[in-house]
Amino acid sequence: MSDARDPAPLPSPAAPDMVSSRWLDDLAGVYTIWLREVRKFWRDKPRIIGATVQPALFLLLLGTGIGQGIPRAFGVEPAARQFAPGVPDYLTYIYPGIIAMTLLFTSVFSALSIIWDREIGFLKEVMVAPISRSAVAIGKTLGGSTVAMLQGCLMLLFAPFLHVTLSWGTMLALLPLLLYVSFSLTAMGIAAAARMRSMQGFTVIMNFLTLPMFFLSGAMFPIDGLPRWMTVLVTLNPLTYGVDALRSVVIGFHHYGVLQDLLVMGVFGAAMLGLAVRGFESHE
């Protein structure tokens, strides 16, 4: 056993293999951090169930209540007219919005893991490893967005109950879209978490951010015909474009168009990733 040891000669400062391997070191770092996030998600079954039940409640209770109750009480016959082709009722309309909500909450919750890692001291283990700070930020963001994507996929199981038919092609197109939207949202969470010291602080800030983001995203209601001030906020909200893209692919209804949606989400995601990387680079 003890003979199996290799003497591991010391690389000199200029050893080319050590210098050229930096890029590979970072790649391995991103993969390792990603793998840990995904593995821990998979192991945490209560979390998966909780994160599925919550949006299901939104759909079932809030969706049914508003969809059926409000029109009746305010004098509009339900199903008096179809909102748009392929959108038979309110429940179907908000379904993509609820998927976006799942992505938002899961993404931001994943970012909490950084603060958790700091609390248990594990972050130090990562910070002294031979990988760049950007690799840490990217690994964490990819890990969190993968987890959010998987959680989003679970939401697709509700489709048959909502008169939404998803072809295999649509499903296949949805996977990268879910990941794309999750990536920018997770990057936002990581950018904040890299600068925060306490769990409570992060939770408070994130509640302040995520709830308005969700309410102003058009997830629960159409966004035309809103008062001017609200329209401004809705237009500025990056999640609006995520919801729009999802709605476009899932039920074929959109406000802006997928290309514009992807562009806005992409720019937002890149900016947030930049902030996340910066947050880690100045980390001590």
Place this chain on the structure above:
Amino acid sequence: MIDVRHLHRVFRTKKSTVTAVNDVSFTVERGEIFGFLGPNGAGKTTTIGMLCTLLRPTSGTAILNGFDIVKQPHYVRKSIGLVFQDPSLDERLTARENLEFHARLYRLPKNLARERIDRMLEMVELVSRQDDIVKNFSGGMKRRLEIARGLIHHPRILFLDEPTLGLDPQTRCCIWDYIHQLQREEQVTIFLTTHYMEEAEHCRHIAVMDYGALIGLDTPAGLKKTVGEDRITMTTVHVKQATAYLAARGLSPLGVRGREVVFEVQNGEAFLPAFVKEAPFDMLTINLTRPTLEDVFLRMTGRTLRGEGDPVGVARSGRRR
């Protein structure tokens, strides 16, 4: 192996500016066990933080394994292993997974990683618990696992920040066996901080820090010499005769109190038998005390190592970063 050059670190808060490490320079040779001592808040943790690239020096630098901590942190990180003062394991992963995570981060080939993980688990006697979640481990098991983790990538320099703090004597002893084995077989340079004076005796060199500055660096024996010689306390009824005898041999007593005569000699262990045999008077008791590192410490810092008074908590503010 470690060449510290004018390392300086200032912490600025809104209210105050604290110099945690003040122009510290020293070198550590390859393969030695180097002890880093100082009261709480002396700047030890901040210094280690800078050496392992977790904190940036305000000025100055250090060269580890040929790499500059400021300019080449990446390669410094590749050269070092760390066992932290505070736990740093992922408690929701198993022991083996924690080690695998580390091996992946340091890009060990799969086969080599498996082989080393097996060996390390054996060394720290955790083979039977390798697939258990770390959360349920005892403090000693966690610390052993951390030591195993710090070694998997075969670091050239191993930093041990209070490696045995809060562990039972038996585990402490075990861990020291590993440390010696490592140093012997792998020529790992070991840089450690400790609060236990017996442990500092294991070191080839000891640096003493206080208020952010290095106030002493020598071998344990060398440090003890600065405090004084071996001290002999003798009680006898023939005090006058005894003091005269001592004076004749150039051993002027430090003090006489009642029947007690105190004096200092070099190499007391060798001195004592001959002295007892040859002295022309009867003694009641004779007692040899040698200076301990605790005495050294008390003399140099005016405090005991176990920390009467934690001055401002300088290191603590650095620890959380």
